[in-house]
Amino acid sequence: MSRFTKFVIIILLICAPLPLFALSADEIVREVDRRSTFATSHATGTIIVTDRFGERVSTFEAWAKGSDKSLIEFTSLAERGQKILRVSQNLYLYYPEADQLIRLQGAALRQSVLGSDLSYEDMTKEKSTLDAYRATLEGTEAIDGFDCYRITLTAKSRKEAYPVQHLWIDTQDFVIRKAIYATETGRELKEMQLLSTMHVGDVLIAQKSKLIDLLKRNSHTTMHIEQLEINMDLADSLFSLENLSW
Amino acid sequence: MIRLALRNTLRNRRRSLLCALAIAVSVMAIILLLALLDSMEDDMRHTLTTYYTGDVRVRHDQYTHYERYAPLHLNLETERAQAIIGTVSKVVASAPRITFPSSLHVGDRNRPVQAVGVDFIQERHFIDFDHILTEGALPDPGSHQVVLGLGLAKTLGLGVGDRLTLLAKTAMHGTNAISFTVSGLIAPPVGMLVANGLYLNLSSAQRLLMMDTKATDIVIKAQRATDLQLLAHTIEDALHQGGIEGQASAFMDINELYGFLATAKLIYWIIALIFFILGSTVIINTTMMVVYERMAEIGMMKAMGMSDRRTSSLFMLEGFFISAAGAAIGLAIGIVLTFILSKVGLDFTEALSGIEMEISSILRPQVDLVTAVLVALFGMVIATLSTLIPSRRAAKIQIVEALHYV
Numbered sequence: 295m296s297r298f299t300k301f302v303i304i305i306l307l308i309c310a311p312l313p314l315f316a317l318s319a320d321e322i323v324r325e326v327d328r329r330s331t332f333a334t335s336h337a338t339g340t341i342i343v344t345d346r347f348g349e350r351v352s353t354f355e356a357w358a359k360g361s362d363k364s365l366i367e368f369t370s371l372a373e374r375g376q377k378i379l380r381v382s383q384n385l386y387l388y389y390p391e392a393d394q395l396i397r398l399q400g401a402a403l404r405q406s407v408l409g410s411d412l413s414y415e416d417m418t419k420e421k422s423t424l425d426a427y428r429a430t431l432e433g434t435e436a437i438d439g440f441d442c443y444r445i446t447l448t449a450k451s452r453k454e455a456y457p458v459q460h461l462w463i464d465t466q467d468f469v470i471r472k473a474i475y476a477t478e479t480g481r482e483l484k485e486m487q488l489l490s491t492m493h494v495g496d497v498l499i500a501q502k503s504k505l506i507d508l509l510k511r512n513s514h515t516t517m518h519i520e521q522l523e524i525n526m527d528l529a530d531s532l533f534s535l536e537n538l539s540w
Numbered sequence: 541m542i543r544l545a546l547r548n549t550l551r552n553r554r555r556s557l558l559c560a561l562a563i564a565v566s567v568m569a570i571i572l573l574l575a576l577l578d579s580m581e582d583d584m585r586h587t588l589t590t591y592y593t594g595d596v597r598v599r600h601d602q603y604t605h606y607e608r609y610a611p612l613h614l615n616l617e618t619e620r621a622q623a624i625i626g627t628v629s630k631v632v633a634s635a636p637r638i639t640f641p642s643s644l645h646v647g648d649r650n651r652p653v654q655a656v657g658v659d660f661i662q663e664r665h666f667i668d669f670d671h672i673l674t675e676g677a678l679p680d681p682g683s684h685q686v687v688l689g690l691g692l693a694k695t696l697g698l699g700v701g702d703r704l705t706l707l708a709k710t711a712m713h714g715t716n717a718i719s720f721t722v723s724g725l726i727a728p729p730v731g732m733l734v735a736n737g738l739y740l741n742l743s744s745a746q747r748l749l750m751m752d753t754k755a756t757d758i759v760i761k762a763q764r765a766t767d768l769q770l771l772a773h774t775i776e777d778a779l780h781q782g783g784i785e786g787q788a789s790a791f792m793d794i795n796e797l798y799g800f801l802a803t804a805k806l807i808y809w810i811i812a813l814i815f816f817i818l819g820s821t822v823i824i825n826t827t828m829m830v831v832y833e834r835m836a837e838i839g840m841m842k843a844m845g846m847s848d849r850r851t852s853s854l855f856m857l858e859g860f861f862i863s864a865a866g867a868a869i870g871l872a873i874g875i876v877l878t879f880i881l882s883k884v885g886l887d888f889t890e891a892l893s894g895i896e897m898e899i900s901s902i903l904r905p906q907v908d909l910v911t912a913v914l915v916a917l918f919g920m921v922i923a924t925l926s927t928l929i930p931s932r933r934a935a936k937i938q939i940v941e942a943l944h945y946v
Contacts, residue, residue: 343713347606347611347613368714376716387715389707391718391747392717394645396717
């Protein structure tokens with residue numbers, strides 16, 4: 295074997311494994327979506343809202359089927375019996391003492407949930423991130439000691455709540471450790487910080503995260519999932535308007 | 541001298557009348573404008589104290605600072621607060637209210653409204669609901685019923701007996717919604733309330749907003765001729781001594797527009813001065829013309845011994861008679877027109893539609909004789925003083941110069 299041939303073989307052996315680790319931005323985002331979407335799920339948790347008037351805690355129980363059907367029922371005293379049903383892009387509110395369901399649409403979706411930094415619009419996320427955004431891999435960066443891919447998402451249309459998103463995605467577990475939501479011109483609107491994670495099956499998910507409204511002083515919302523079960527049987531009727539009124 | 545001046549004034553009646561009319565128009569216009577402003581002030585006072593603030597309003601002392609966030613959690617224990625307020629002298633009555641932004645839903649339609657939770661029994665000292673009710677009845681005590689402004693009901697196609705749902709942010713910072721039945725329709729004299737007004741039982745509002753027995757406002761009615769700002773201080777002190785963090789404000793300190801009306805009146809007196817000066821230019825011009833016309837006569841009078849001072853006084857007197865006549869005519873017409881308008885009313889419904897102003901749609905200017913006479917006197921004085929210029933000119937005429945005109 296000539297010296298040149300040996301050299302080529304060595305180079306090929308070194309380079310061969312590299313394509314396995316060189317993920318594209320789209321692949322990274324798809325992996326994040328895959329790991330955060332379950333066939334079905336049932337969770338209980340708390341939302342802690344902090345603003346200029348102090349702190350308040352709300353508790354909830356939530357069911358989801360895929361990424362476009364979810365039902366949240368509030369169990370804390372101030373909101374007892376209130377429910378939010380999401381089916382695709384439609385959002386319905388149920389209040390025990392109201393005759394009718396309140397359907398939120400248009401500008402009403404931008405209202406905040408329980409006075410938190412989370413809006414109803416935030417709850418109507420697309421099935422697939424790549425359907426609504428173009429992804430660009432900016433590089434890698436460490437967040438809280440974890441290596442992360444730095445991804446920029448740019449909205450494909452003007453109807454998205456956040457025209458630009460900057461995500462820091464854990465290179466090992468594909469959980470979003472940090473996110474910044476911004477306008478087209480780059481003005482930062484909200485920041486999400488991952489505070490803790492939990493294992494569910496063979497994936498790591500966000501257990502506690504903090505959403506900070508960058509446009510307000512001292513305003514943030516902490517969401518904490520206390521219990522989560524996945525892939526159990528959930529009837530479609532659970533996500534129906536008829537069931538909402540019961 | 542007086543008879544001479546009067547006779548000279550009547551020598552050319554048409555010209556004198558024309559000069560007088562210039563003053564008359566100015567006097568009449570200012571009387572009408574001030575009457576309108578007075579009626580706006582009275583109307584706004586009535587509207588504010590009836591529908592919005594009472595003579596004095598009490599709130600949590602942080603509420604106004606955060607008002608843009610509708611901070612329902614900054615509220616008052618109504619029973620305790622009203623008990624303390626009742627001990628203050630010059631207080632006739634008080635009533636609790638909760639004013640809150642909400643979203644009114646009927647089927648798929650929704651509309652933002654400013655709803656007000658009231659105790660309809662205690663409100664009889666403030667809003668005469670029976671008088672403004674056009675259809676149906678007031679909500680039954682303790683029931684989930686509402687009365688709607690007639691315009692709001694028409695916009696949403698609602699009538700008595702129909703159901704609607706109110707969605708609002710609560711005092712616990714969440715949201716809540718309750719469905720209500722429309723029990724009646726009202727037509728208050730304020731356009732804004734007709735188009736967007738919604739009143740419900742205080743107990744229903746407290747349940748919707750999770751406020752127990754609390755309220756955001758307590759409105760207070762005072763005895764007549766009470767110094768409201770002093771009363772507000774007294775009430776505030778009494779509340780603080782009773783351990784309640786309340787802030788009491790007299791209505792004129794709450795509403796900026798009302799304060800502006802008082803300033804506007806002052807501005808109108810300045811406008812009046814400008815009007816009268818402009819009207820006086822007619823007299824100045826005419827008197828100057830008369831001086832040149834009567835040059836020979838002036839020369840003759842001076843040759844016969846009339847002093848410069850008496851010559852000047854003669855022309856000033858002539859100016860005074862014309863001004864007085866003009867002021868009198870303007871005063872008479874102004875009073876008559878104001879009286880007619882007070883009966884007919886000025887309808888600003890179209891002009892005020894869509895504008896949030898605490899004022900009735902129909903204004904009735906009120907005749908204030910004292911103000912009208914003052915305006916007339918003011919006009920007369922300004923016009924008379926303005927004849928100083930041609931009068932001094934007449935006084936300076938030399939006999940030799942005047943005799944050239946013989």
